[in-house]
Amino acid sequence: MADPSTLVIRNGTIVDGTGRAPFTGDVGIRGGIITEVGRVAWRGDREIDATGLLVTPGFIDIHTHYDAQAMWSNRLDPSSWNGVTTAMIGNCGVGFAPCKPEDREMLVALMEGVEDIPEVVMTEGLDWNWETFPQFLDRLDARQFDLDIVAQVPHAAIRVYVMGERGFRREPSTPEERAEMARLTVEGMQAGAVGFSTSRAIAHKTLAGEPTPTLGSAEEELAVIAEAVGQHGAGWLQVISDFDEPEEEFALLRRVAARSKGRAISLTFAQRENDPKRYKRLLDLLDEANSDGVRMIAQVMGRPIAINLGFELSINPFCERPSYKGIAHLPFAERLALLKTPEMRAKLLSEVTEDPMLRRRLNSYDRMFELGSPANYEPHPEDSLAGRAARAGIPVEAFVYDLMVAGDGKTTLYRPVTNYVEGNLDVCLEMMRHPNTVMGLGDGGAHYSFICDSSTVTHSIMHWTRDRTRGEKVPLPWMVQRLTRDAAVAIGLEDRGLLAPGYKADLNVIDYDRLAIGPLEVAYDLPAGGKRLIQKIEGYAATILSGVVVQENGRPTGTLPGRLVRGVQKAPEVVRIAAE
Secondary structure (H helix, E strand, C coil): CCCCCCEEEEEEEECCCCCCCCEEEEEEEECCEEEEEECCCCCCCEEEECCCCEEEECEEECCECCCCHHHHCCCCCCHHHHCEEEEECCHHHCCCCCCCHHHHHHHHHHHHHHHCCCHHHHHHHCCCCCCCHHHHHHHHHCCCECCEEECCEEHHHHHHHHHCHHHHCCCCCCHHHHHHHHHHHHHHHHHCCCEEEEEECCCCECCCCCECCCCCCCHHHHHHHHHHHHHHCCCEEEEEECCCCHHHHHHHHHHHHHHCCCCCEEEECCCECCECCHHHHHHHHHHHHHHCCCCEEEEECCCCCEEEECCCCCCCCCCCCHHHHCCCCCCHHHHHHHHCCHHHHHHHHHCCCCCHHHHHHHCCHHHCEECCCCCCCCCCHHHCHHHHHHHHCCCHHHHHHHHHHCCCCCCCEEEECECCCCCCCHHHHHHHHCCCEEECCCCECCCCCCCCCCCHHHHHHHHHHHHCCCCCCCCHHHHHHHHCHHHHHHCCECCCCCCCCCCECCEEEECHHHCEEEEEEEECCCHHHCCEEEEEEECEEEEEECCEEEEECCEECCCCCECECCCCECCCHHHHHHHC
8 A cells, every 4th residue: 555645635615424514624634544623733745625625534335246346457446436435345145255166157157147247257357366255355455446345255155165056056055054154154254254145136147047046045044154143243244135025034034133143134125116115114124123122224225226228238128129139249330230220120119028027127118218418317207218209299119219229329228127116216215214224235346238326326415415306305414424424334344434533534525516427338448348337427526545545536546545444443442532
């Protein structure tokens, strides 16, 4: 790490992460630690004039999938473009360690299907110079990044490591195998992981359609691991589940959490189209569990989880039709040229998407919108593609097709799949305000070709505190607290997330009025020329990590002070003494 020099940020509007009202002042930093907040009398080796700008703690993203990207890149963007200074990897039970050489293809296939990272990208980008989870952490520890990362032990990886193909095929584990999984989990946490993660989601599959190895894992398997985490005495358990049988599933996970003897269990909550009131029942159950002393937390998001569709992207409204499948392999320019011909247009408009589930996702034009620039994540229902086509007097699929092929053929469509049943974001506000929720689910480093939610951190600041016109907004200090201190405490990193003496010097200097999210773009910058969706961000005057400026006016400075954070971190002793 570069030796941090002294730094003073002058005359900023300080939003310190506590939720209290902003105030004007300075922040003094020495050796990567905040030493003073208020008025700083001494001069720093570098000074930043923050007059008229916000100064906040660095944002903490508790749900990312940079497990692979961290091995081939020092830059964990797009998260680092969004003011994120700490990101948690190893979510949803998927990852690359522990892993025996003969099992690598299974874990790659799983990550390819579950998190939409192309196999060729991982094959070229991963050097696999580890087997155990501690070795994986050592490999990360030797690297430098533009943000800090913290890891979890992934259930799928340890299941395959212990059981081989039997584990991948979801066969039941024996008591001995469960004990070994628990041992490996604790070994990983002793080496520096801050949690254990698993998936119980039916949508998590390989491209060949094989479910994630952890789907339907026996309650006892989860409970034995949870007990071991409890005995370790630190960290949490992260779970994503469909909650198709909400009461039964929640009860199972509550029993697992209770077996952990005090460790928190984090669950993904969202409003689903097929049962839009289910999240309310789950929030009630969450309240009951916490009232009874069983710590359970819901991860929620400030906007819909959505898919993006376009002819340059991996999915579009016509991608499951025979004529499109015949040209899908072509380079984008050749494909677009064919799509612009009257013959191809007529063919695709005459065909249908056969699979009912895919048809609901790809052809529900009353729930699909043009994303636009700037991107609009709370569009009016009447501005759906169906609504616009009706007003234009054009059959909806013809309207959609012509919109997509116009110009450079890069029009992006936006299909919310959660949190948008009523056509607004009021449900997100309800979940964000709930006392037992934490904000996350940005999924940076995953879903490269049709989801781009890393900007949800910036969107949460912009939309909910400044730009929203279709309902209630929230105070800026409250939102900053949710994205900083609340997230830090949830995952056990109590050394960061506040602007106060003794805390880690991770900060953002933000031009609040200029804060903006750019249009979706396709970048071909992954290993082997793989593509990913990105959004450029404006308005971050500086992002500071461990007292070092890593991003300035939207550009990386070239410094890489970010490191693996091993284990939970205590709050600074000096602050605790001062508070007493």
